[in-house]
Amino acid sequence: MSVLVAGTPTPAGQAAYRFGIEEARRRGEDLIVFLMEGEHTPASDLGEVGETLEHPDDRTHSPTGDLIDRAERDDISAVVIGVRHRTAVAKLFLGSSAQQIILEANKPVLCIKA
Amino acid sequence: MSVLVAGTPTPAGQAAYRFGIEEARRRGEDLIVFLMEGEHTPASDLGEVGETLEHPDDRTHSPTGDLIDRAERDDISAVVIGVRHRTAVAKLFLGSSAQQIILEANKPVLCIKA
Numbered sequence: 001m002s003v004l005v006a007g008t009p010t011p012a013g014q015a016a017y018r019f020g021i022e023e024a025r026r027r028g029e030d031l032i033v034f035l036m037e038g039e040h041t042p043a044s045d046l047g048e049v050g051e052t053l054e055h056p057d058d059r060t061h062s063p064t065g066d067l068i069d070r071a072e073r074d075d076i077s078a079v080v081i082g083v084r085h086r087t088a089v090a091k092l093f094l095g096s097s098a099q100q101i102i103l104e105a106n107k108p109v110l111c112i113k114a
Numbered sequence: 115m116s117v118l119v120a121g122t123p124t125p126a127g128q129a130a131y132r133f134g135i136e137e138a139r140r141r142g143e144d145l146i147v148f149l150m151e152g153e154h155t156p157a158s159d160l161g162e163v164g165e166t167l168e169h170p171d172d173r174t175h176s177p178t179g180d181l182i183d184r185a186e187r188d189d190i191s192a193v194v195i196g197v198r199h200r201t202a203v204a205k206l207f208l209g210s211s212a213q214q215i216i217l218e219a220n221k222p223v224l225c226i227k228a
Contacts, residue, residue, distance in 0.1 A: 026140045083216060094213045102225045109225045111216045
């Protein structure tokens with residue numbers, strides 16, 4: 001089994017990645033980084049946690065939908081996403097991708113702030 | 115350290131409670147059930163997980179705000195909440211309490227569906 005983390009090149013995405021490593025270690029599972037955007041450099045302290053990099057399907061143009069589909073599969077135990085602290089004005093609402101993942105993913109969704 | 119779970123008498127609340135027990139066990143921590151509404155019966159299979167029941171402050175009339183304040187304290191490692199599967203029409207949006215907890219709680223928020 002693996003923990004699936006949404007990879008994004010943002011402070012919240014990095015915090016999600018760090019939490020994903022810890023969560024995989026606690027569970028004795030591996031980690032799949034699903035790269036929503038940007039580049040990914042594996043952490044130097046993965047230790048016994050095996051990490052695999054996966055990508056959305058270029059043809060669908062929906063990284064969020066692809067992540068939700070990936071989470072559906074039997075090898076995934078939990079999904080980790082980064083959540084942005086928003087500006088004072090916008091802070092009452094979560095981003096629509098985060099909402100969609102939390103509501104539609106068929107697994108626990110762990111929300112990490114930077 | 116303790117895992118803080120939002121206790122509600124709903125299928126999603128029960129699923130959050132079950133996940134909270136597992137998460138506390140994985141972390142070697144205790145569990146605090148913060149009873150947002152209704153009654154709570156401790157599970158029979160807590161094992162080595164110590165469970166404490168806490169309540170919102172009657173005077174504030176804001177169980178959600180009280181939960182967020184409680185999560186702020188140093189003894190809490192993560193917050194577990196139940197998330198409702200909504201009707202087809204409303205399923206695009208998370209409930210406002212869930213959004214507020216995810217955005218404002220100063221800890222990882224683990225979202226569990228029934």
